[in-house]
Amino acid sequence: MADRKDKAPGREGPDAAALRGNGGELHQTEAAPERRLTTNHGVPIGDNQNSLKGGARGPSLLEDFILREKIQHFDHERIPERIVHARGSAAHGFFELTQSLDGFTRAKILTEVGEKTEVFVRFSTVAGGAGSVDTPRDVRGFAVKFYTKEGNWDLVGNDIPVFFIQDAIKFPDLIHAVKMEADRGYPQAASAHDTFWDLIGLMPESTHMVMWAMSDRGIPRSLRMIEGFGVNTFRLLNDRDEAVFVKFHWRPKLGLQSTCWDEAVKIAGADPDYHRRDLYEAIAAGDFPEWEFGVQIVTAEEADALPFDILDATKLIPEELVPIRFIGRLVLDRNPDNFFAETEQVAFLPTNMPPGIDVSEDPLLQGRLFSYQDTQLSRLGTVNFHQLPINRAKGCPFQNFQRDGHMQTAVPTGRANYEPNSLASEGEIGGPREDPAGGFRTFGLALDGPKTRLRPESFADHYSQARMFYRSQTAIEQAHIASAIVFELSKVTLAAVRLRMIANLRNVDEDLATRVAKGLNVELPEASEPAAPPQDMAPSPALRIIGKYPPSLKGRTVAILVTDGADGAIVEEVRHAVESAGGSVKIVAPRIGGVTLANGALLPADGQLAGSPSVLFDAVALIVSESGCAELVKDSAAVDFVQDAFVHLKAIGHVPAAAALLDKAGVTADELILDVTKSGKDFATAAATRQWDREPQVRSLA
Ligand code: HDD
Numbered sequence: 001m002a003d004r005k006d007k008a009p010g011r012e013g014p015d016a017a018a019l020r021g022n023g024g025e026l027h028q029t030e031a032a033p034e035r036r037l038t039t040n041h042g043v044p045i046g047d048n049q050n051s052l053k054g055g056a057r058g059p060s061l062l063e064d065f066i067l068r069e070k071i072q073h074f075d076h077e078r079i080p081e082r083i084v085h086a087r088g089s090a091a092h093g094f095f096e097l098t099q100s101l102d103g104f105t106r107a108k109i110l111t112e113v114g115e116k117t118e119v120f121v122r123f124s125t126v127a128g129g130a131g132s133v134d135t136p137r138d139v140r141g142f143a144v145k146f147y148t149k150e151g152n153w154d155l156v157g158n159d160i161p162v163f164f165i166q167d168a169i170k171f172p173d174l175i176h177a178v179k180m181e182a183d184r185g186y187p188q189a190a191s192a193h194d195t196f197w198d199l200i201g202l203m204p205e206s207t208h209m210v211m212w213a214m215s216d217r218g219i220p221r222s223l224r225m226i227e228g229f230g231v232n233t234f235r236l237l238n239d240r241d242e243a244v245f246v247k248f249h250w251r252p253k254l255g256l257q258s259t260c261w262d263e264a265v266k267i268a269g270a271d272p273d274y275h276r277r278d279l280y281e282a283i284a285a286g287d288f289p290e291w292e293f294g295v296q297i298v299t300a301e302e303a304d305a306l307p308f309d310i311l312d313a314t315k316l317i318p319e320e321l322v323p324i325r326f327i328g329r330l331v332l333d334r335n336p337d338n339f340f341a342e343t344e345q346v347a348f349l350p351t352n353m354p355p356g357i358d359v360s361e362d363p364l365l366q367g368r369l370f371s372y373q374d375t376q377l378s379r380l381g382t383v384n385f386h387q388l389p390i391n392r393a394k395g396c397p398f399q400n401f402q403r404d405g406h407m408q409t410a411v412p413t414g415r416a417n418y419e420p421n422s423l424a425s426e427g428e429i430g431g432p433r434e435d436p437a438g439g440f441r442t443f444g445l446a447l448d449g450p451k452t453r454l455r456p457e458s459f460a461d462h463y464s465q466a467r468m469f470y471r472s473q474t475a476i477e478q479a480h481i482a483s484a485i486v487f488e489l490s491k492v493t494l495a496a497v498r499l500r501m502i503a504n505l506r507n508v509d510e511d512l513a514t515r516v517a518k519g520l521n522v523e524l525p526e527a528s529e530p531a532a533p534p535q536d537m538a539p540s541p542a543l544r545i546i547g548k549y550p551p552s553l554k555g556r557t558v559a560i561l562v563t564d565g566a567d568g569a570i571v572e573e574v575r576h577a578v579e580s581a582g583g584s585v586k587i588v589a590p591r592i593g594g595v596t597l598a599n600g601a602l603l604p605a606d607g608q609l610a611g612s613p614s615v616l617f618d619a620v621a622l623i624v625s626e627s628g629c630a631e632l633v634k635d636s637a638a639v640d641f642v643q644d645a646f647v648h649l650k651a652i653g654h655v656p657a658a659a660a661l662l663d664k665a666g667v668t669a670d671e672l673i674l675d676v677t678k679s680g681k682d683f684a685t686a687a688a689t690r691q692w693d694r695e696p697q698v699r700s701l702a
Contacts, residue, residue, distance in 0.1 A: 039069050079344070080379050081130040084175055085141045087189075088124035089134075089223065089276040090343040091283055093332035095119050095146055095293065101327060104244055104297060105236035107356030109148040110327070118147040118394060121332060122346055123223040123279070127178050128189025133268040134275035135259065136189040137218040137484065142228035142250060143348045144330070147394040150354035155248055156372070160217060161229035163313040164206040166459050168367015173199060174206075192491035201500035204530070205459070207508060208314050208466040214484040215469075215477060216258035216545055221618075223275045224282060224289035224555055225257040232350075232365035233310050235358040235443050236297070243443045245303050245310055245360060247317055249294040249324050255549030257556075259615075261484065262699075263648045266615045274616070280335055285584075287555060288333045294324035307535065308465065309458035313364040315465055318540040342390045347376040355440045382406035399432040463507040463534035470509050472539040474546045476692045482512055482702035486519030495522075503528040519702035551688040554582035556618035558687050561588045561609070561641060563628020568597035570655060570676060574621050577680035581688065588612045588641075590631070598625065610637040614645040619687030621653035621676055622661060629657050633664045642667060647698040649690040653683035670694055 037045045045066055052064035060067065082088075094116045101110040109117055124141035125132065140159040145152055164174050177199035180186050187193050191213065200206050212218070220226045228250030235243045259267065267274045282289060296317050298310060308315040336342035349372045350365065359365055376385045383405045385391055392398075401417050416423040416430050424430030470478060485505070489498045498520055505513040506527035517524045542548065558578045560571055575585045589595045589605035597603050606612075614620050622642065624632060632638035642665035645652050653676035654662060667673060672691040674683045695701065 039066060040073065079381070082124075082379060083375065084126050085124035085143075086130040087128050087132050087134070088122045088141065088343055089279050090120060090122035090336055090346065091279060091289075091332040092334040092336065093119050093121065093288070093330060095144075095328055095330050097328045099325065099327040101236065101295070101297075104238055104246075105356040106239050107148075107153075107236070107354045108150055109146055109153060109354060110236070110356065117149075119330065120145045120147075120342070120346060120390060121330070122343060122348070123226075123275070125189065127191065132189040133272040135219065135264040135267045137191060137213065137261070137264070137488075138189065139213060139218070140220060140223065140226055142226065144228075144250075145346065145348060145352075145391075148354050149395045150356075151396060151398070152352045152391075152393050153354050153357065154348040154350060154352040155230050156348045156350050156368075157228050157230045157248065157250075159220065159226040159228055160209065160212040161227075161231060161247075161249075161316040162209050162212065162465070163231055163364055164200075164209045165203070165364065166205050166312055166314055166455065167363045168365075168371070170203070171364075171367065171371070190491075192488040194492050194494050194497060197489060197492045197501055198494065198497045201497055201504060204462040204504050204507075204528070205314050207462055207504060208469060211466045211469045211481060211508070214481050214488070215473065216480050217256075218484070219259045219261060219264040220275075221257040221259050222254070222278050222555065224279060225252050225254050227251055227256060228291065229316075232313055232362045232368070233360040234353075234365075235360055237356055237358050237441065237443055241441060241444065243300070243358065245298040245300070247296040247298075249296070250291040250330065251294060251324075251326070253290040253292070254555040255552055256545045258545060260648045261480075261487065263615045263644070266613065266644065270611075270613050270615055279332075282555065283332060283335050287584075288331050289555075290332075291330045292326045293328035293330055294326045296322045296324055298322055307537070308461060309456065311360055311362045311456075312459045313362055314459075314462070318468070318537070319542045320538065320540050341388075345380065345385075345388050346390045347372070347380060347385050347388075349373055349376075353440070355438065358441075358443050361445070384408055401431065460532035461530075461534065462532070463530055464537055466508045467534055468537040468540060469543055470512055472541060472543040474544055476695065477544060477546055478512070479515075479695075479701040482515040482519065485512075485516050486702040489516065489520055498522065499525045500528070507534050515702045546692065552582065553578060553618075553684060553688040556583045556687070557586055557616075558583055558619045558621060558684075559586050559588045559607075559612065559614060559617040560621045560623055561632075561638070562595050562597075562603060562605075563590060563624040563632065564595045565598050565625030565628055566595060566603070566623045567625075567655065568599055568601055568603060570680070571597070571603065571623050573680040574623065574653060574676050574683060577684035578687065580681075581684040583618070583684065583687065586612070586617065590628075590635070590638075595628075609635070609641065613637070614641045614650070615648065617645075617650075619651040619653070619683075620645045621683060622658035623653075623655050623676065624658050624661070626657045629659075629661050632661050639665050646694075649692060649694050649698075651683060651686035651689075651691070653680075653687075668697070 037048055039045060051067040052061045053059060054061055096116045097113050100113050122143045125136060125138045127138055128136060142159055143156045145154050165171060177195045178191050180188055181193060181195050200210055230248030234246050236246050237243050271277065303310040350368045351373060359369065384407050387409045401419055403417050419431060421430045470481065489501060492498050502513050502517050503525045505516055507530045514524060560574060562571060578585050586606040587603060588607045588609055590609050592605050592608040594602050594604040638661060642661055646665060646667045651672040652667060653674050655677055670691055672686045674686055676683050
């Protein structure tokens with residue numbers, strides 16, 4: 001050690017010089033100012049590899065403002081995550097109106113046909129933290145910020161059209177119950193635990209939403225394949241300030257698609273970012289997700305005639321009763337440049353509405369009108385969060401006399417910071433003025449009645465729509481709902497909580513309650529006393545997933561598992577058939593370097609077998625050689641690959657040489673098990689759907 005000597009800073013020797021990243025030359029030509037690394041305050045940095053020390057091997061010096069600034073900034077990189085919807089993925093795009101709502105509203109975004117408005121859309125799970133996984137059973141947030149010419153409009157919705165609670169005062173209870181339990185800090189991103197089901201059983205108004213969450217809607221395949229809903233009832237106001245009620249809808253061009261529960265669980269391990277990656281990669285590849293935008297419009301008289309209260313967010317308006325008018329489209333065509341600056345810092349506010357759109361008295365919405373602005377103050381730390389680029393109104397100027405505050409980035413000029421003022425010089429108005437004709441106006445609802453904390457009688461029916469939802473499902477979907485409830489209640493340790501839930505389910509449907517009781521192996525308890533007797537509403541087929549949209553390979557991915565010696569012509573035929581049907585292909589091989597095909601050509605792989613399980617794909621084709629197959633049957637990753645595709649009801653294409661692998665995986669013949677040497681096209685057709693008829697063979701359903 002004694003022979004080591006301190007050297008002049010920056011002259012430590014060849015290794016350090018190489019690390020320097022500038023070729024080790026200290027006094028080379030000055031970099032152009034625009035390429036210079038600087039401190040936050042613009043001081044050019046000469047050395048970003050070494051902290052300032054008292055001698056090369058001596059202690060670091062407090063004087064090193066470059067080190068301190070860098071580490072201090074890093075120490076504060078995280079901001080509080082959202083209390084709900086913490087994990088999200090977002091994209092930029094545009095909204096285009098195709099049909100005007102002139103006469104119903106004066107909002108330009110809903111009346112100017114052909115106009116394209118910039119949007120930023122953030123999808124999210126609700127319960128999990130920002131670092132949780134993408135595929136748990138949960139509701140998905142679907143929040144759209146339209147940068148309209150008349151100010152930002154934030155339609156902050158979900159992929160489920162109803163909500164758990166009727167009054168915002170219950171929201172903190174609901175979220176506390178579903179999030180990880182207070183004492184033990186688990187489970188993360190899961191509703192399958194005591195506290196959630198305890199509250200749900202005690203709060204029957206949540207039953208309808210629970211049916212949706214336990215259905216396959218709770219485990220979507222892709223964020224590009226979910227519907228969206230504004231959930232709350234809003235108002236549209238025309239030029240004469242006449243109002244109608246409105247519900248907002250998003251319909252995915254790619255159709256609705258879900259995962260199987262076992263698949264969702266396995267995806268969480270194989271690719272925790274499955275939805276985020278899927279959205280990002282699709283947009284990066286130019287395969288832009290698209291939704292139709294629709295409205296259900298209801299007059300006050302029509303609302304009065306409905307068999308439920310339009311102000312109750314636990315109810316939907318069946319579209320068979322009030323059809324959806326499709327009036328626009330949403331296209332997501334650009335990924336965020338920076339996750340934090342955009343996806344994380346975006347702040348949605350249900351209070352953001354242009355003139356011509358207004359709220360209703362829905363007590364859930366009324367509470368939301370307070371909550372979102374409030375939460376941004378602790379999350380983003382300042383009243384000036386609207387100045388962040390992602391939140392700034394872009395379609396129009398914004399100007400007012402709000403001033404100062406933490407992180408103020410604007411530099412207002414002039415002496416007047418109040419309104420009205422008379423400080424304008426000749427010909428000027430002295431700052432912005434209110435605009436009674438063009439500005440926001442509120443519906444002039446006449447109010448009567450005493451101040452009260454009463455819940456209206458019209459909110460008392462908690463079961464009719466839950467029943468309608470369940471009875472509108474196909475038999476397969478009903479079985480999935482029953483199985484999901486059995487799964488979740490099986491994670492509940494308190495027997496009384498399980499029984500209370502079954503007692504409530506008896507008011508939904510006897511068959512459902514019986515299945516769940518059987519699945520838990522308990523006696524059917526007495527039905528609970530409903531607040532209002534459930535009614536039998538007409539089934540609404542639009543509430544199903546299966547059969548609602550035509551089968552499609554668009555936006556879906558097929559994996560071709562190959563080995564050395566595989567027939568390249570068949571690989572190409574299958575690829576061609578899949579791509580012609582709008583799907584994409586990924587080559588999966590035992591080694592990432594690819595395989596040598598029968599004709600000697602090298603086929604590069606997109607994924608290595610162990611890291612690319614079949615849960616990540618919509619269908620699989622096994623194009624292997626005899627010798628390759630003999631290796632695969634000894635590899636559990638290959639056997640799982642095939643077995644999972646089978647039990648997740650996917651199409652499996654194969655060459656005759658794959659017989660031993662199919663056999664080892666327990667695959668039995670059915671309509672979606674196809675020999676691709678006969679027709680690649682038939683396989684592509686089969687790949688566009690799931691084999692629901694196979695399910696009873698592979699899974700015991702409640
Ligand atoms: Fe909420 C975030 C959707 C009821 C309070 N909510 C949030 C997000 C979505 C929704 C999609 C994420 C926005 C983003 O991506 O940044 N919330 C809904 C829907 C509801 C609903 C569709 C029922 C109709 N929410 C609701 C109630 C309250 C809140 C009743 C409170 C009383 N929600 C919040 C919040 C959040 C939020 C705490 C967390 C982060 C944020 O707002 O910006 O204020």
